[in-house]
Amino acid sequence: MPDPMDVDVSESWRTELELAALRRDVDVKAAYSEYLERLLLRSQEAEAWLRGEITRLSQGLLCAQAQARAERAAAEQWRALSTRRDAELEMIRARVLALETDCAALQARLRLADNAAAEMKTLLEVERGRTGNRIVRRLAHGLRRFPRMLNAIRHLIDKGLGPA
């Protein structure tokens, strides 16, 4: 007994519509099922691809880690070498400074010796003219050697091999 609220439509019409709708519904459900299968397949492919990617990336990570370690060791070596070279450089700088100080002292002494030689020469000329004795000759001999010594010292200083 239909409810008075219900629209009075022919049952055959209704059934025909419902059957047609059921057929369409079946088609849609089949298409949806295929769609879900495609989605599943695609998700499986995606999963496989992702796994491959993860493996590749893991390997890459390991390589990168090893390389990083090697580079870190090389850097440590370089840092140590660099520290030693810095120390050596410091020593060399100190030696050069000392040589420069010595050179300055020798040059001062050389100037004093030059002056003394000039005075002695003058004195010798005076004495040679006055006496010509033995003492004067010995002095003259000493004076002849003195310039050679001075030249030797000058040579050593020029080569950077002056007294330490």
Place this chain on the structure above:
Amino acid sequence: MVSFSSARQPSVSIIVTGWKDARSLGDCLTTLSQNVPETIPHEVIVVLNEPTDALLASLRASVSGIRLLHFRSNLGFGGAINCAAAIARGRAFALLNDDCFVEPRWLEELLATIDERPRCGVVGSRFLHPDGSLQEAGCVIWPDGTTTGVCQTREAPFAQFAHRVDYCSGASLLVRAETWNQLGGLSEDYYPAYYEDVDFCLRAASLGWEVWYQSASRVSHARSTSTSPTLKTFLLERAREVFTTRWAEWLAARAPVRQIEEAIWFGMGCPIRVLIVDDELPDPGRGSGYGRMFDALTMLAASSEIHVAFHGRLPPQVDSGTFTRLGIRVVDDLATHVRQVHTDYDVIVVSRPHNASAVMTMLIERFPGARVIYDAEALYAQRLARQMPLVPVERQAELSRRVEAEEREECAHVAHAHEVVCISREEADTIQTWTGAPVTVVEPWLLETKLTSATFDERRDIGFVAAWACGPESPNADGLCWFLDAVFPRVCAALPETRLYVTGDSPPPAVLEYASAAVVFTGRLPDVATLYDRIRVAIVPLRYGSGVKLKTVEAIQSGVPVVGTSEGARGLHGYGCNLVRVADDAESFASAVIELLSNHATWCEMRTALTSACWTSRAYSHGVGAWPRIIRNAAAPVRREAARYA
């Protein structure tokens, strides 16, 4: 119990669809019963696909007066609605999903849209989230066939006014039965759901029907979760494939569209974009030319090929919904609006000189391609000049300076504008002497002629209609005081029982001092026709002014004989010598009023002269009805230029 009284001859058939347990159906029907008035004859058809027994039992127990159609299998959205439409008897079908809860005026606004727009075949609602925020205001279609509901912040302004759209969601859609039958209902190729509404709206448009979004019709939409996201994606994609195949050519034409604003504009039918600036949103009852602007906006809004944005420089005194529901965009903040990147206009109309002084230069700089129309409304300098003889000598020098300044300003606006519109031939001639540029006259007739029917014997007394918007120094105050001092005593001496009725909010104190048994201040009347239907004579005793007095026009179109000064009748003498009895001195003014109050034959003769003309027809052909043509003509060069670079 939710009950509906199904009309024998329904105007609208409301078709509510639901599927399986349709859990919101009860609430949906409750809001329908609360918010669809009995005054609209309607029937409610509920159509259910695969309803559960519990749903049917609950429906039968709690609802009466509906027509129920239910199917044991799923006929799909289109199939179910098509079956319901086959038994529907209305001249329009309102489709509603069971998860939509209608708000007050939902149906009235949809119906009004198709009633006011003969080419509108389909109209949709504004959808709101349950929290009241915007969900969807019409939809756009992208070149790839995907769609977007207009709902984001940058698009929100487009939700505020009615406009044409690509399509509206079928969840709340009103369709003319004629359109429905022409199209053969919804396509069932999209079984079971989605894209039927998109396809339907495009098919309607292809037959010349317009598809509208109506901002004033609102539904709260819960958005059903009865379908899983995966199934929904599958159905959408499946339906989109069908749609893109069927509409490939149409979609190809959409290819240039990139931005949502462009897509919305395409959906609107690429209308001519017009920006109108005036004092405020026009309230026809407030005088001051607002009736004229109201009619102009109404005319422009009725044209689907023109889209109007309106900016009032003063705060609105009327509900902006009056305009937005007609399709007018109401711009509150002009400076912000014009800065928006996608804002563009083909035509700009600025009304009255002070508004032109404030915004015209800025608008010309911002929209250099737009055609600018200066709507003179009335010549303000002339009005001041005519006031000169009436002010004390000590004020005349100052007034003279104001006249010069005003005229300089008005001249500048006329020179800046591409076109000028004014209300009378007389003012058009004056303006033409300034620049030589042609001036278009839009005659002052009102769109609506409310011809009153009372006979001479059923009427008595005199009426003066004013809105007092211009304050104590208005020409109305001056004119009425002159009438009450110099004319009315003469009238009362001859006809002692005569009363004068004066309308309008807040008349100035100087005027109110005259209140007496014979001088009645009515305040603002909801409908001024009630006054026109009881008075024998309307007076317009103004001594200065400019333009055309719309109160004179209103009285003429109401069929009430008018006595006025030359100023009161200004601009109207070209339309027939019997429209207004003109009298400029007190004695002749009083004689004219007395004659019309007492002489049946004279009154009838003048009434016949007023009623023999078809003012509404004239308003459409030569009055505000000319505005769409003026806008189209003005926009033509801009559109041609745009087409060259498109």
